[in-house]
Amino acid sequence: MLRVKNLTAGYDGIAVVFDVSISVGEGEFVAIVGSNGAGKSTVLRTISGLLKPITGEIEFLGKPIHRFTAHEIVRLGIAHVPEGRHVFGKMSVKDNLLMGAYTLNDRVKISRLLKEVFDLFPRLKERENQKAETLSGGEQQMLAIGRALMADPKLILVDEMSLGLMPIMVDKVLDALKQINKEKRVAILLVEQKVQEALEIADRGYVLQTGRIIAHGSGKELLESELVKKAYLGM
Template sequence: MLEIKNLHVYYGGIHALHGISLRVPDGKIVTLLGANGAGKSSTLRTIAGLVKANEGSITFDGQNLLGLKSFEVLRRGIALVPEGRRVFVNLTVRENLILGAYTRNDKTEIRRSTEEIFAVFPRLEERINQPAGTLSGGEQQMLALGRALMSQPKLLMIDEPSLGLAPVLSQGVLKKLKEINQNKGQTILLIEQNARAAMSIADYAYILETGKIVLEGEAEVLSKDDQVRKSYLGVH
């Protein structure tokens, strides 16, 4: 389980996170919601070791993560799919997936993991020898997710998976995330611009405003709250 307590993060003179606290239980999907600049990406990047925390604590399975480098966080079992996918465009689908397993040495198991990724995302197997830069946006998002899963993470963190995708493609990606959670027991921490879609697959939700958590609760309950529906789900 991931647990954050009283986390403060500054970018220069900007106070990005104001003492947030949250939990991601094993086997659950937790979503962070809020407007641009609310602190969602800063939270994920701090967990991943890409941004330094100024105060507070982050523990995962009882072990402290603060001060670890990003590759050390990955070795602890936390993988980040960054906003914008960031696949290696000049490498093939196969090469991108293999790079996702760079912390592993078990070649037989790596091959098995690749087959599991293809079972979840059959389109990737069809494109296995294509450069990632020739894939569509939806296919690149599948590849970014597959690459992260190749590290066999205990916790998969995903930043805006549907960004730039057509609605039908974004729905397909989120549906796949729910399937991975249900079939594999994969724990997921999700940032998603489509709050309604995120709430539909999440177990629990936190709502951030200007670096503070202003509301939290079971996603199904929050999605029926009138204020949440008006402010975040576009329902009037």
């Protein structure tokens, strides 16, 4: 489904990720883990078109997309849940969700997607008329994920979903991502600092360190690797 080949990317011509190659298959849950500043978010921003690669290629469903604009990439079926959530604080929960469906013209489909989001996150249904800025951090993360689902994506990029959340909310959001992946068969590419939590639910994972992939394998294989245990799990 998604193939990133030999990607070098950064800001103002200065590279922060180097020769990164990753893939996500249809319906897969893949994690990119590593410490803060490793370049994980840069990879996602480049896939979603917010940044242009310095070198390398990105393919989605067999089509090269590394020169596409961000809105063109959304229309192809990739939705991005950014780090820090970035909900529209002055808008209601419902209007935030409807903003996620801006590429769709089918009102029946939009209504169905809205119901699916409210079924997945009942808390959002309870607060649908509240301003997004009044929600807790965990509720805003649910809203950001729900907004991505409203685009009816084939692949969701989720950037640091645990940032600023209490552990109980991290578990709830991870459970929601697992449900989206298993029940809706939406592929997920998760970028996360919480290495153990991410690899426990991922089909496969990549370890990114100082801008380079240093290990990859199944989630189980990486959790059992000495490199991951020593560098990220304190074992």
